[in-house]
Amino acid sequence: MAQITLSKLAHSYLPQPKGPGDYALKEMDHVWQDGGAYALLGASGCGKTTLLNIISGLVRPSHGRVLFGDRDVTDAPTAERNIAQVFQFPVVYDTMTVRDNLAFPLRNRGMEAGVISQRVQSIAQMIGMTDVLDRKARGLTADAKQKISLGRGMVRQDVNAILFDEPLTVIDPQMKWELRTQLKSLHREFGHTMIYVTHDQTEALTFADKVVVMHEGRVVQMGTPEELFETPAHTFVGYFIGSPGMNLLDAQIDGSHAVLPDGTVPLGAAYPVLQGRTQIGIRPEFVTLGAEGLPYAVTRVEDVGRHRIVRGSIAGKPVNAILDEGATIPADPKASFQPNKINVYADDWRIAPQGGAV
């Protein structure tokens, strides 16, 4: 296993890129810890697959270096990187049995038959395929074939990293949950470095210790699920993570207060003088509807089981609130925000507060 370092890495698919817009990946410096379970999350086209393919060696970056431990692998082909990969669609040998498909990477390494058989058995158990081990892969459903691909990706214990590119797309929802849980326990057991590409936040948050959020060719935050929820580093993270995402309102920041068109909101801390477009971000979970605060116009209320989502607006700007199931909404509601849960942004990037709680 290895720590993966991306140093001044950038990539353009064009031979002569002219400006930042020509780069699928903008310059980045990141270290992926040995043994970490990472999810690479972002909207379609933000550069997730490009980054994964650079790590695996399928794409050579146009700038910068990739290191596995101390070894510079920028120019090393995929085969030399000692990684396992699982793609969105199954890659299996149709004429081989399920058992032989799973054993293939181990036989390739010349491992002893007893070890192979033991390992194949435990992986088959994990993917729920012990009863079809002797069947040919041909004729199995796409779902089953993808489980074989997943199993094959995880069968070796001596890889530098396992890379997954949206591996559960073709798997049915119930099995998805099961496989995700299994991947997580496999990670706990063997401590492989795992990088898992997805555009599904539930998948990312349940799988990973660290979620790497990408937006327009940049990594905008690398953090624990809790950090992404509590302190989104960029407005995109606030909006993309959460259901519904973070509310964002243009505001002037005056020390420990935010001045909005309809009133002033106390912040949990003091802030420096800020330049550019300034906004406050508050998650719907920390919005209260009551008798005090900013005038709030309710648009609609959605009942979603244990809580209710209230969609509405403040001074014409959309603001959502999540209320407990039994909570009442006053006739003429006012919205207030939990001060220590408010984040402040200047030109989309989070600003660290200057002082402690006030």
Ligand SMILES: Nc1ncnc2c1ncn2[C@@H]1O[C@H](COP(=O)(O)OP(=O)(O)OP(=O)(O)O)[C@@H](O)[C@H]1O
């Ligand atoms: N082989 C290629 N040649 C030219 N441009 C490419 C190539 N592959 C990707 N791109 C472009 O690079 C950008 C990033 O694409 P990439 O596939 O890495 O994004 P992604 O986040 O994985 O998207 P998705 O979730 O849709 O797979 C996109 O603008 C895409 O059109």
